[in-house]
Amino acid sequence: MSEEFQNHDPNSGHTETEQHIVGPATYGIIFAALLVGTALTIGASYLEMGAWNPVVAILIACIKATLVVLFFMHIKYSSKLMKLTVGAGLFTFLILVGMSLSDYISRAWGQW
């Protein structure tokens, strides 16, 4: 039996910071922001903005989703690993959508 494998302090390998508790005040503000976002997106759909209509709709949805992820889902207060995990999901999602669309968009360009 070697010295290398001795008993150790159980927490020595894990240096995570203490968990951050998000309170009602923050949740309330985010809730209000989400309601405003919903109102905005409904309102915007009645305006004539041409090609900008879908852009605005998606943009507002993204902002709302980001708020939920950051605050309701605590990612703002989480470790780098968690942030990276969310990023990886988003990245792969965009690859799926983006690369598939690249085929559809360029089909119309015809032959060389």
Added chain:
Amino acid sequence: MSTIVSLPDQSTARVPKRNYLTNENGLLSWLLTGDHKRIAILYLISITFFFFIGGALAGVIRLELLTPQSDLMAADTYNKVFTMHGVVMIFLFLVPSVPATLGNFLIPIMIGAKDLAFPKINLLSWYLYLAGGAMTLAAMITGGVDTGWTFTTPMSTHFSNTNVITTGLAIFVAGFSSIFTGLNFIVTVHRMRAPGMTWFKLPLFVWAHYAASILMVLGTPVLAITLVLVVLERTIGIGVFDPTKGGDPILFQHLFWFYSHPAVYIMILPGMGVISEVISTFSRKRVFGYTAVAFSSVAIAVFGFFVWAHHMFIMGVSNYAVLVFSLLTMLVAVPSAIKIFNWAFTLYKGSITFETPMLYAFGFMGLFTIGGLTGVFLGTSGTDIHLTETYFIVAHFHFVMVGGMLMAFLSGIHFWWPKMTGRMYPEKISQLAAVVTFIGFNFTFFPQFLLGMLGMPRRYAAYPAEFQVLNVFSTAGASILGVGYLLPMIYLVWSLKYGAIAGANPWQATGLEWQIQSPPLTENFTTIPVVTQDVYDYEWLERQKEHEVTHVG
């Protein structure tokens, strides 16, 4: 031939009385176990079962192709046979083969943990696998499927009147088993490493599984939703893939290959992990370019998501997309090549010995190289137009999947057999089996490259008479290959009772798994190890042994 095997004195040695196999008794103690090692054994038994079903189907295919006419069975039966062969081999054997057995058994031990992060989910994943397997068998018995493992639309949605729905749902369920395995591995590798076990001290086996797990978690759900859409299309006729309603069958291809290209790396990366361990151990050297090999696994996983349309070059995707995906496909060959080169450099000036795992590893290196390089031919869009849907493709993927992954699986099973069971397999006959497998493999699949070049299409029961000679070669080779697979089945079971007592570290290998008793205790380690040595640190092992001797003396 020299050997590194060092076994304990057989007259006094015993398999330790207390270990994970003897810890508890009774069927329930297995069916309700949370122990990753027992779950690995459960998986090993089930995938072996499905491997032999898939193998029998392969035998039937080769028999039919012995003659140019479709005489053994009707053409539509043949379609069902090759479909079932593909489905069983890919989803029920290759995808779980190494990860769910060796990965499950070894990852916690290699990183110095007592178990995976979620033991219950691990068990659940095995039950899901069984459910998927049972559904597949049910689909087979009640009439089969004839779409090919790729479920191509509109064949699968409109024209096939076979059990597409049952099979699709079976794969859906089995897919979740794979998702849960991957999820468990990722969390385990991040969260459960022993003190001192930094990322760059992880064995390459763990890196490879980590990369494969990313693919399982991010890729498999896309397959799941695709199959759901196919099932909905068949049942209520939603129009998403139906051209008569305005849907696009090519969208099915996009979604299917978005999973299935990464899936081929799910099927090879864990095998690459095995090869890294084996090559290092049997040349007694640290893997050359450890960091490069580690990162190449991750690179394969990431690039793997960018190339899927190379399966669709002739299917009506845009020319520009063909160009881009063709170039990106070349890119993914780079990390694969990095691995091959680094293994070759590891061998260079190593003290190489030729035990069975190493023989399989050599087989892997040669065959995977050929498989990978022919993949580059296929990724080149011009060449692909000639070769696609021919036997060239069949040969390509059998070189990587059978020549690559199956060789790696057998290599790993032999290598860790003493750890899993406490006993050695018989060396001479297993070396014979490895050689027989290699010879049989080449006889079976090399002629298929030639057949493909000559233009023999895949997936037909009959073919023009001029292709017969090469097909006879292939069928003959398949029977040799069959013997090569039956042998281990027999002698490994034999060795459970009669094999030599292995002791903790028969190969003098450096991984943490070799520093504990074989078979391990249920809790793996009595005290959690503190890792101070480097990975593949053979000098550390030497010092360790000296220490031991003085200690005892």
Added chain:
Amino acid sequence: MDSHAVATTADAHGHEHDHPAYLRHHFVSYEQQTETASFGMWLFLLTEIMFFGGLFTAYLIYRNWYYPAFVAGSHQLSITLGSFNTLLLITSSFTMAMGVWSAETKRHKGLVWSLIATLILGIGFLGIKTVEYKEKWEKHHIPGDTFSVQSFVNPSSDAEAKAAGDKPMGLDMARKTEVYFSLYFAMTGMHALHMIIGIALLCGMLFKAVRGGYMDGNIAFVENFGLYWHFVDIVWIFLFPLLYLISRHQ
């Protein structure tokens, strides 16, 4: 002779310190266990993102191909009901967040009431969804054999289409509304399925909370359920504008 570098004989359960009952044997500490659980949950949510990803891809492609059909199809949905449902779901996300906070700060009553509110809001959402589905059923807007393009080739025969001022569509494009409704049902149906699973879990959690559960610091389940619930909310945040709000001004 056996060279064990790691001790293998000592009693495995000889822990020197006290562990709470819910700490599983293979974790060193409770912190490690909860972090591990929420990391696992996040990975599961990644699979969910990709699962819905396939549907979103299909949606984007067909929306670009058959834009007029998508516009006409979306005019069949009720903005009032859709907006109200959005309100319900966002509120339920808020109440769930409050539930997690109550559990974290060991407020028994707060937890129970938050869960009850979340449950009611969730069921309300599904109720309204049922009303919407029923209306589609009656108007033969369910894809499949019974699908009818009546509302689109002849908008004056249809209250919603008339209200939106839709022009009659050629039969060819009108038939593409079936693709729109396929996606509508696939996406909202998948979402509703997630809600149903969520509500089932919520009931179990409420049952335990009422009887004093989750007050001992072991709240991983509440936290992870919260993540799941918020994720379902996020999916809806995208579905709402994509399905209901396509070009309301035309």
